[in-house]
Amino acid sequence: MHYGSIFVETLFGFVTLFILTKVLGKTQIKQLTAFDFISALILGELVGNALYDKEVGILEIGFAVLLWGILMYITEFVTQKYKKSRSLLEGQPSIVIHKGKLQREIMKKGKLDMNQLLHLLRSKDVFTVQEVDYAILETDGTVSVLKKTNFQTPTRKDLQLPLENVELSFMIINDGEIIYDNLTEVGYDEKWLTEELKKQQIFSVQSIFYAEYSKSNGLYVQKA
Structure with missing residues (x-):
């Protein structure tokens, strides 16, 4: 009976979390902010701990996940409806390199050291800060990079080549x-x-x- 209840509760938790993910949208995965990361951990804890607690059944698991899902949905609604709340709930992008110069104070506020910044730049195929004109630390922890013009890849427009249709495989x-x-x-x-x-x-x-x-x-x- 114990294994049977674990099976049923695991299956129920899986289906519930799957539905919740679909309702909240892909941004919960793709644009994982600090708040979203904490939410994912708590959801996992709610279901995981409930599986091995004999006093907790399907109704309790469903209620906890539903309640947390409603709170997350309300948070998403508030950030979409009221722009001023976004900086508080989602954070704001920070310019860590401005006109080729490292912004040390902004890096400190973002808890970003040079090793971490260089790692993020290498993920954008940039291996030296000398190539960067602007770098922005996004709310999901990634870095968006605008290279100096000398290091930018030329486009067909730059080379004055005729346009070609874009094809999808x-x-x-x-x-x-x-x-x-x-x-x-x-x-x-x-x-x-x-x-x-x-x-x-x-x-x-x-x-x-x-x-x-x-x-x-x-x-x-x-x-x-």
């Missing part, structure tokens, strides 16, 4: 399975795909690990 086969939605999106059917695979001497979809299609490059296939 679609995954057609994933681990031996056809992605029919993407196949329809590119305007073809399974019969066309079979013929294209035969041209590459491939006669079984199951033997393909990955395949993608774009108008400019055609069908690219990698076998398993």
Whole structure:
């Protein structure tokens, strides 16, 4: 009975947290602020501790998760509705490099040392602060970088080259399975795909690990 109750409560907690994540939106994962991080920890604690507490059942778990979810939703609503609350609840971006100069006081306020800053810059393919004109510490802990003009990558506009249409590649086969939605999106059917695979001497979809299609490059296939 003990293992059965753990199973039921775990399954219930999983489904509840999954629904809560869908309701709150992707920003809870992608733009993880300090407040969001604490919220995730508390949600995990609420469910995790309840699993091994014999006096806590599904109703208690559901109530705790629902209550915390409502509080998080209200917080998100407040930050969207009232702009002045965003700096308090979400924080504000900080300029840590301004016109090529390190802003030491701002770095101290953000608890950011040079080793951490250099690590964040390297994640943006910047290996020296001498290349940076502006660097902004975002609320989720990442750094946005604007390089000095001498170090910026030239664009087609800079080189005065004619514009080209941007094309999106679609995954057609994933681990031996056809992605029919993407196949329809590119305007073809399974019969066309079979013929294209035969041209590459491939006669079984199951033997393909990955395949993608774009108008400019055609069908690219990698076998398993």
